[in-house]
Amino acid sequence: MQLNHPDIQEVLVTAEQIQVRVAELASEISDYYRDKNVLLLGVLKGAVPFMADLSRAMDIPIQQDWMAVSSYGSGTVSSGVVRILKDLDADIKDRDVLIVEDILDSGLTLSWLTSNLRARGAASVEIVTLLRKPEAAKVKIAVRWVGFDIPNAFVVGYGLDFNENYRSLDGVGILSPSVYS
Numbered sequence: 001m002q003l004n005h006p007d008i009q010e011v012l013v014t015a016e017q018i019q020v021r022v023a024e025l026a027s028e029i030s031d032y033y034r035d036k037n038v039l040l041l042g043v044l045k046g047a048v049p050f051m052a053d054l055s056r057a058m059d060i061p062i063q064q065d066w067m068a069v070s071s072y073g074s075g076t077v078s079s080g081v082v083r084i085l086k087d088l089d090a091d092i093k094d095r096d097v098l099i100v101e102d103i104l105d106s107g108l109t110l111s112w113l114t115s116n117l118r119a120r121g122a123a124s125v126e127i128v129t130l131l132r133k134p135e136a137a138k139v140k141i142a143v144r145w146v147g148f149d150i151p152n153a154f155v156v157g158y159g160l161d162f163n164e165n166y167r168s169l170d171g172v173g174i175l176s177p178s179v180y181s
């Protein structure tokens with residue numbers, strides 16, 4: 001569905017901009033893992049469109065797996081304590097794992113996930129995130145690839161939801177506060 005939607009206050013990234021950037025990322029990531037057997041680990045549900053587009057734009061063989069995690073804590077503030085709702089199917093011991101994430105905000109979720117995967121014996125753990133908010137600069141988390149730096153606003157589209165809505169919008173935009181206030 002097109003991002004041109006009455007609940008979107010401001011368009012941040014159009015579908016065309018995403019496709020151009022995804023192709024660039026796919027090329028860099030393919031070169032990086034060319035001699036390896038990389039496992040792309042998508043974080044459900046927000047990373048589904050990004051994973052689909054990124055993996056298809058890559059020109060090396062890849063495997064995919066998925067995890068669903070949820071941060072404990074109330075409201076919109078991430079506590080850093082993470083619960084696994086759906087675990088990996090694959091054994092990642094000695095594997096090169098690339099976490100594919102939709103958005104990096106406080107970084108607490110990804111920081112927990114990275115240590116969790118390292119503890120399972122992964123040979124390497126890297127991160128690609130489509131979007132990054134300014135808060136992410138405050139935490140020590142090594143993100144190797146970033147699609148777009150965006151302002152500190154609540155965004156939806158291209159996988160990102162509000163109450164499970166708006167995931168199918170083809171770009172990313174700021175949700176009008178009138179929707180949730």
Ligand code: 5GP
Pocket residue numbers: 046078102103104105106107108109110153154155156160161162
């Ligand atoms: P972090 O631990 O980095 O604060 O949390 C990242 C997670 O918070 C993302 O995976 C996403 O689920 C959620 N999140 C953070 N910012 C936004 C946003 O602007 N819009 C939506 N829909 N989810 C967000």
